[in-house]
Amino acid sequence: MSNENEHKGEAQKSRDFLREEIDKDLAEGRYKGVITRFPPEPNAYLTIGHTKAICINFGIAEEFGGQYNLRFDDTNPAKEGQEYVDAIKEDIRWLGFEWGEHEYYASDYFPQLYQWAVALIEKGLAYVDDQTADEIRENRGTLKDPGKDSPYRERSIEDNLDLFARMKAGEFSDGAKVLRAKIDMASSNINLRDPVMYRILHIEHHRAGNEWCIYPIYDWAHGQSDSLEGVTHSMCSHEFINNRPLYDWYIEKLGIFPSRQIEFARGNITYTALSKRYDRQLIEEGHADGWDDPRLYTLRGLRRRGCPPEAIRRFWTEVGIARRPNNIDISLLEFCIRDQLNKTATRRMGVLDPLKVVIENYPEGESEELQAINNPEDESAGTRAVPFSRELYIERDDFMEDPPRKFFRLAPGREVRLRYAYFITCTEVIKDDNGEIVELRCTYDPATRGGNAPDGRKVKATMHWVSAQHAVEAEVRLYDRLFKVENPLKAPEGGTWTDNLNPDSLQVLNPCYLEPSLASTEPGSSCQFERLGYFCADSKDHTAEKPVFNRTVTLRDSWARAQKQQQQQKK
RNA sequence: UGCCUCCUAGCACAAUUGGUAGUGCGCCUGAUUCUGGUUCAGGAGGUUCUAGGUUCGAGCCCUAGGGAGGCAGCCA
Secondary structure (H helix, E strand, C coil), X not given: CCCHHHHCHHHHCCCCHHXXXXXXXXXXXXXXXXXXXXXXXXXXCCEHHHHHHHHHXXXXXXXXXXXXXXXXXXXXXCCCCHHHXXXXXXXXXXXXXCCCXXXXXXXXXXXXXXXXXXXXXXXXXXXEECCCHHHHHHHCCCCCCCCXXXXXXXXXXXXXXXXXXXXXXXXXXXXXXXXXXXXXXXXXXXXXXXXXXXXXXXXXXXXXXXXXXXXXXXXXXXXXXXXXXXXXXXXXXXXXXXXXXXXXXXXXXXXXXXXXXXXXXXXXXXXXXXXXXXXXXXXXXXXXXCCCCCCCCEHHHHHHHCCXXXXXXXXXXXXXXXXXXXXXXXXXXXXXXXXXXHHHCEEECEECCEEEEEECCCCCCCEEEEXXXXXXXXXXXXXXXXXXXXXXXXXXXXXXXXXXXXXXXXXXXXXEEECCCCEEEEEEEEECCCCCEEEEEEEECHHHCCCCCCCCCCCCCEECEEECXXXXXXXXXXXXXXXXXXXXXXXXXXXXXXXXXXXXXEEEEEEEEECHHHHHCCCCCEEEECCCEEEEXXXXXXXXXXXXXXXXXXXXXXXXXXXXHXXXXXX
16 A cells, blocks of 8 residues: 555556557546457467557557457468468467467458448448459559559449349459448548458468358458447557548448557658568578578577566567657667566577686596576575586686786686686696697685685676586577667668678587586576576477577676777777 | 658757657776675766747757658569
8 A cells, every 4th residue: 555556567567548549538437448459360470569559459448457368360371371370379379478268260250340331331331343453443543542442333223232142152353342431532542542451362260161252351340349348448540540531431331339440650660571481581582491490589599598478568568559660779688688587588508619727736537516606586486406527628718818908707816716616726728839829737725615715805707607517418509689770671872781790690609618418408497607698498399419599689798898898989 | 843751969869749858778987805796886978950030048849951761562
């Protein structure tokens, strides 16, 4: 009671216009409760772009104690299929929403839609048009100029009823006729220039089979489906704003439950090309490895990359909702991923670019186990044992022979801490004929076991390491942004958009050396490689014998940032 | 050039509906730390697209202009 806001969580963020509109509708008694829907077309895999609509529709319904429906907008059998239905359901569940019994299909409404179409014909509000697709397009006019009435516009109701019935009966070939709403060919809103309601398609539907050869167009199916389901708030992206007058027209003329469509701006994200068309091209041309390529922003790709679903939901609440065009910085998503994983991911040690270290005063052939904390942010995660021995691997860039002033890590004569283990001091650098460093000789201080010096002396760096004889060999895939420019769809002069691809978006490291506990990681699960980043055991290729990890995102790294800045200054 | 929507720090959004601008991310500084992570403290950064007008007072209302995006599938 002391602070009501504390219990509201996300909802206490200042209210966006959608929630305000719903508040108003409820207060005015326009609707008694809240029912929303997410209406995917089952013709592609979901991307992070779709999840904004899911989070808004499902999230708001949940918040208002209402109901949310998953409805497949399966009105175009030419492009749709069951495999997408299954994939979409799986992806939404992974995101964290459960629609329960409220799973619907526009195709289940085909009979009702047909009856309503007949009703509109009877009211003189719809007619069968014999014009070809080209003629219809020509007569629609342009953005500036009004359209022309179809020569078939004034057919009698009887003729229309008869023709429409025969369309349904399969008497006509694809494209021979359409049913159109009779509205206004001179409307400044092109959607109102006698929009097509039905087209003839002699194609089997993945659910309705061969029962139908006429299929409703989006505008004619969508609003009516909303109404049938009692959807109160049909929240969709901005590009449908010009369709709203038509949405309202159908509902009004039919006199059915008045669902309300409200539009919000879709979320554009820097460095991404969120569209099935572009993803498909990337896959077909081999720039990406399939719909679950970890560099893609499909939900399958994100999942395989190791992005937790909580991060995606958090991302959209951080972004907020507005009507203005936007371009969200991808680093906000990265922040959400790190923040989530920081709280939940167990810590492990893994060396990606190994440099051998021999502890000269550590007895040969011996080893011991040291206790390491699994997650400093979560005490309940407990501890584990990590083996230590005379020969170790450390990260190559944790050593510099001739370090600059602010480099705190290992260097000749310098003492650092090996995490959870000992202080070591570098005594000798061994190089090959090319002058390449191949090995370091060090000594350790047995008194610092566990990582602290009894005499209280400090070191400036703590480094991760792996015992050579106990290490597990693994492949690690370092993913980076797929594109090197913020807006990948903007082709460079004289080139195409794929010229924007980042050639270094995937770097495969092999062999990497990981602490032994990592071999038993479950495919798909995440952990932090200390000091490096968050990694995820690959859901396809990872096995105990041959571990494969994907880098989800690096840790924030102020040292790397400073380095980068220095390099840029030199230029 | 028609219609629709929009314009507030680098990015995304707020501003109790007319009372001289805040939040998160990003950036910078410092403290803490067995992760150059986390956490904490502090800081920089805005002519609220422009110009007029109404008003004691305008980010908000009015007028004009500018800019961005969407719309001409028998796709959704």
